[in-house]
Amino acid sequence: MDAYALLIASTLNAGTVLAIASLGLLINEKAGIVNLGAEGMMLCAAIAGFAAVVHTGSDVAGFAAGMAVGALLAAIFGVLVIWLNTNQYATGLALSLFGSGFSAFAGISYVQAMMPARQTYAIPVLSDLPFVGPALFRHHPLVYLTVLFALALIWFLYRTRGGLILRSVGESPESAHALGYPVRGIRLLAVVVGGALCGLAGAYLSIIYTPLWVEGMVAGKGWIALALTTFATWRPARVLLGAYLFGGVTMLQFHLQGIGVEVPSQFLTMLPYIATIVVLALISRNPAWIRINMPASIGKPFYPGS
Amino acid sequence: MAKAGFKLEARPQPSKAWSYGSPLLALLCTVIIGVFLFMLLGKDPLRGLQVFFWDPIKTGYALGELVVKATPLLLIALGLAVCFRSNIWNIGAEGQYIIGAVAASGVALLADKATGGWIVVLVLLAGIAGGMFWAGITAFLRDKFNANEILVSLMLVYVAIQVLGFLVYGPWKDPNGYNFPQTKAFEAVTRVPRLFQGSRMTIGVLLALVGAAGIWVFLFRTRAGFAQQVGGLAPAASRYAGFSSRRALWTALLISGGMAGLAGALEVTGPLGQLTPYVPAGYGFAAIIVAFVGRLHPVGMVFSALLMSMFYIGGELAQSRLGLPKSLTGVFQGLLLFTLLACDTLVNYRLKWVKAAAVAGGSK
Secondary structure, three states: OHHHHHHHHHHHHHHHHHHHHHHHHHHHHHOOOOOOOHHHHHHHHHHHHHHHHHHHOOHHHHHHHHHHHHHHHHHHHHHHHHHOOOOHHHHHHHHHHHHHHHHHHHOHHHOOOOOOOOOOOOOOOHHHOOOHHHHHOOOOHHHHHHHHHHHHHHHHHHHOHHHHHHHHHHHOHHHHHHOOOOHHHHHHHHHHHHHHHHHHHHHHHHHHHOOOOOOOOOOOHHHHHHHHHHHOOOOHHHHHHHHHHHHHHHHHHHHHHHOOOOOOHHHHHHHHHHHHHHHHHHHHOOHHHHHHHOOOOOOOOOOOOO | OOOOEEEEEEOOOOOHHHHHHHHHHHHHHHHHHHHHHHHHOOOOHHHHHHHHHHHHHOOHHHHHHHHHHHHHHHHHHHHHHHHHHOOOOOOOHHHHHHHHHHHHHHHHHHOOOOOOOOHHHHHHHHHHHHHHHHHHHHHHHHHHHOOOHHHHHHHHHHHHHHHHHHHHHOOOOOOOOOOOOOOOOOOHHHOOOEOOOOOOOEOHHHHHHHHHHHHHHHHHHOHHHHHHHHHHHOHHHHHHOOOOHHHHHHHHHHHHHHHHHHHHHHHHHHHHOOOOOOOOOOHHHHHHHHHHHOOOOHHHHHHHHHHHHHHHHHHHHHHHHHOOOOOHHHHHHHHHHHHHHHHHHHHHEEEEEEOOOOOOOOOO
């Protein structure tokens, strides 16, 4: 019983990392920009956040550092893609390659570093309930904030004028431009917000989730977060659900090892990646369905007056 | 209406001069950023530049090492160029390289003292087949399920790393290897022949150059290669011309998978001589940069592969001589691609100074 409570708890924890990053990427994809640099931003944010906690002792400073680094890298990407019309895929790829090199380089002296003792979290009363207590109510505040953020994002995207403008920029930048909206500015803002959230996810990974700095520690989570937006056909609620599902797949390997399943560990480690491929193939099978839900101008440059 | 400032003006035709000039400008920008980085780290920037750009070409032996590392980079980049020209984003060459190395090792491990020299051919063919198989998964899922090739090929890199790990920690582990996760050293007969005594260069160098020529002929002198590129540039025109986009997809991925697999086979039966968890060295990712810096052109990529190899060796030298982390290589590689993409804007656009213009209606 307790093993399952633990499995649920760790699923939520792992899913939170994916959810934060993927919701961020969703925002910039809604504005029509695909940022393949998620992995690189998360890596740089992970080391920046970790280093900030080591030096200041404050988790909040760590999250802030992670978000700042994510936002900064995304801003560089955004300027290249939006103002210099560089190819979005190639530029995002460059960001991922640079990020993995730079984080390894910057993090070399932090490999053995220790953060101050990690706090435990518990919601009074609720956390003492049997089973649901350890499963649901002993998490870092960000786990709950992520759910709230997803709800807020749904409200913003589909119930506010700002959300409508953001979506129009991703669907038809020409029309948005003709209506007088600063398309490029809005796109840059969306990219920077997406980067900040990827940064937050990276910082959560190194400060709360692992909590350590190891070279390459994001281990493809940035790419899985990118795949999640497609899985979810660009709907925030489905992104959240998908993130927990994949968090569960990641955790299943440890659970299976725990209950003594006789499978070489490498095959269990493969699971999340294979699951990503399988789900991606199943969801994409119907091109029409993807096309209906996908922001129409995703990946396409927009340069006013061209 | 217009505020004063620089504005990009589309060129009627891409500038040929800038398409060659941009990689050089990007390299210059990377070097300048590098100088600042060395100063920030408290190292003499001149010494740093020397380690990265002069020491790797100073002696004959160093030049040989440069070529050794450039070989897999060139082979992989050649295949990637076919993909990128076809607008197929295979970014999982690292995985195809690993599986190529694994397949080649599988054959090499079958050999014993009595095996003839012909086994080398089988080893290399196995590598090619392994890489093609791995890239074929991506092609299949894209073809039949419309799955995004960027994400699938990349996810397969992580899977390939685990396959390699399983084999060297499990069934293929050398029983006399003091429990190290590695296969036994391959029989001498399975190792790819060296070019000269005393150098680590193998006939892989020649294969890479033949490959460059082959890809040049394919891209610029065959109908299939032409169809491939039309499909990448103008899918609608390509459909109208009756070129099959499915065929282009499979061709591009199988060629690049095969090239990456060959690179893996040559590496594991050349400089390495056994399969270890350290086979993945990031060549598959660095080759993406090689392909772009070399303008997706076989001749250009020969030079960019040498440049990227220089970054690898420079990183190793920076570690041993300046006490800097080896990962500096990755920083410079990433910077180079970043600055290249920015500089490439000049190929298609002209930077124009626009003066503040008053618009009818009086507002400035």
